[in-house]
Amino acid sequence: SAVxxxxxxxxxCQRGTSLTIQCQVxxxxxxxFWYRQQPGQSLTLIATANQGSEATYESGFxxxxxxxxxxxxxxSTLTVSNMSPEDSSIYLCSAFRGTNTEAFxxxxxxxxxx
Amino acid sequence: xxxxxxxxxxxxxxEEPVHLPCNHSTISGTDYIHWYRQLPSQGPEYVIHGxxxxxxxxxxxxxxxxxxxxxxxxxxxxxLRDAAVYYCILRAGxxxxxxxxxxxxxxx
Numbered sequence: 001s002a003v004x005x006x007x008x009x010x011x012x013c014q015r016g017t018s019l020t021i022q023c024q025v026x027x028x029x030x031x032x033f034w035y036r037q038q039p040g041q042s043l044t045l046i047a048t049a050n051q052g053s054e055a056t057y058e059s060g061f062x063x064x065x066x067x068x069x070x071x072x073x074x075x076s077t078l079t080v081s082n083m084s085p086e087d088s089s090i091y092l093c094s095a096f097r098g099t100n101t102e103a104f105x106x107x108x109x110x111x112x113x114x
Numbered sequence: 115x116x117x118x119x120x121x122x123x124x125x126x127x128x129e130e131p132v133h134l135p136c137n138h139s140t141i142s143g144t145d146y147i148h149w150y151r152q153l154p155s156q157g158p159e160y161v162i163h164g165x166x167x168x169x170x171x172x173x174x175x176x177x178x179x180x181x182x183x184x185x186x187x188x189x190x191x192x193x194l195r196d197a198a199v200y201y202c203i204l205r206a207g208x209x210x211x212x213x214x215x216x217x218x219x220x221x222x
Contacts, residue, residue: 004157031208042201043158043212092157096208100165102148103210105157 006106020079021109023093028073031096036089049076083113118202118213125219126192134187136202146205151198
């Protein structure tokens with residue numbers, strides 16, 4: 001198994017500012033992902049965080065708005081840039097070792113933009 | 115994206131078995147079927163996964179149709195702590211794409 005820690009757990013931010021969310025896994029993992037979950041909705045995949053290279057973004061998400069870093073096999077950050085109230089959501093980090101295994105999820109970061 | 119279809123909600127009486135269905139008619143031969151659940155204010159929690167054969171673990175059983183176009187998550191005795199949103203996911207490659215899920219209510 002893997003334990004994922006996300007920081008901060010919640011934040012209230014002013015529009016126009018940026019917030020960086022950190023994701024730390026307690027062991028090395030092959031893949032790391034970032035999701036967004038709007039209130040009462042399912043999870044939407046934002047991007048795959050690639051170690052040592054640019055993240056791979058899903059349709060509708062762009063690097064300028066959601067820059068992602070992954071400097072090693074246990075850590076990743078997601079930045080929500082130039083925030084607006086529409087960015088208010090829960091952002092979740094996930095890790096996966098590949099093949100016939102399961103994914104693990106952090107507890108999420110609850111972001112409110114005012 | 116790999117697609118799954120689940121009922122929006124289901125109810126079960128406490129201590130009775132629950133069968134949560136999932137349709138995935140577009141599944142390909144290498145897609146794994148995963149189930150996760152999400153309790154309020156928590157991240158998704160792994161329940162079970164399989165490829166072709168039925169699977170059992172301490173939490174649940176997964177029954178996979180012979181043509182793999184559908185599957186059923188079986189909770190053998192529902193408890194109040196099993197009340198959650200259950201997501202059936204097809205893992206295509208390394209990505210997990212979530213559908214809308216089934217909200218399970220357990221009635222005491």
